[in-house]
Amino acid sequence: MGALFGLTVSTGYIILSCLIAWWARKLADKVWPKSTIAKCLFLEGIATWELCSTCFELIIVADNYGVLTYGLYLFLLTIWWSQVWGDSSACPYTHIEEIVEGGQGPAVVVAKILAELAGGALTFRYAQYLWSLEVTINHRGRAYEACTADLQVPALIGAVIEGLATCLCRIVSRAISEVGVPYGYVADSFFGTAMVLAAFNYSGGYFNPALATGLKLGCAGHTTTQFGLVYWVGPIVGAVASVFLYRGPFVQGLVKKMSRKQD
Numbered sequence: 001m002g003a004l005f006g007l008t009v010s011t012g013y014i015i016l017s018c019l020i021a022w023w024a025r026k027l028a029d030k031v032w033p034k035s036t037i038a039k040c041l042f043l044e045g046i047a048t049w050e051l052c053s054t055c056f057e058l059i060i061v062a063d064n065y066g067v068l069t070y071g072l073y074l075f076l077l078t079i080w081w082s083q084v085w086g087d088s089s090a091c092p093y094t095h096i097e098e099i100v101e102g103g104q105g106p107a108v109v110v111a112k113i114l115a116e117l118a119g120g121a122l123t124f125r126y127a128q129y130l131w132s133l134e135v136t137i138n139h140r141g142r143a144y145e146a147c148t149a150d151l152q153v154p155a156l157i158g159a160v161i162e163g164l165a166t167c168l169c170r171i172v173s174r175a176i177s178e179v180g181v182p183y184g185y186v187a188d189s190f191f192g193t194a195m196v197l198a199a200f201n202y203s204g205g206y207f208n209p210a211l212a213t214g215l216k217l218g219c220a221g222h223t224t225t226q227f228g229l230v231y232w233v234g235p236i237v238g239a240v241a242s243v244f245l246y247r248g249p250f251v252q253g254l255v256k257k258m259s260r261k262q263d
Helices: 002-031 037-065 067-084 092-100 106-121 123-132 155-179 184-199 209-216 224-247 249-262
Strands: none
Touching: 002 037, 002 067, 037 067, 037 106, 037 123, 037 209, 067 184, 092 106, 092 209, 092 224, 106 123, 106 209, 155 184, 155 224, 155 249, 209 224, 224 249
């Protein structure tokens, strides 16, 4: 019963975070009825806050109920985010991709990334407060303990893992979107979650600089330089590479085959 109660509380915390973000988006719609840069930045910050706050609690889930339970929760959350975030991504490299593709100016991209980092920075005290309540034994002592890095391999290998997985996720996501796979958001979420689980015991499987910064910047186990290499340089290089690889003949050939099957 104790284990079930602990999981129920963690589930409640995750739902609470999602509801707070949902209410914040509704507020944004009232404050900014039309799309503006201010609204866009606010929504990016809220999406990143939601991402980081729920993933803080997923740390508790993974530590106490195993990586498969963690994966199930992440899969369901990814589906939820795909339905409610709209144009927000909560991920810096998606905006850098827009520069590469010529769809966005550097100033706007920098503003979006800063908004995401601000949203992520606001989550720690929120998660710390929830954990300090120590409603369950799973949260006992977690609010003020020193955080440790998830990186279990040399930094260069970690960067390759984060970069390669990011590249694959971005290519698959684009392909699913272009082909128009039925319930593509479910397939996209499944693939992304599978990649996270594959990298979980090596680099942590973050594939998102803002998420990694919100959860692990300054933790013991890696230097700031190593952190930047693994969780910023790796994913950004992987994302940019995915733009060019997706345009290449090999990937385009696969996409055309998938499109014919859909027809």
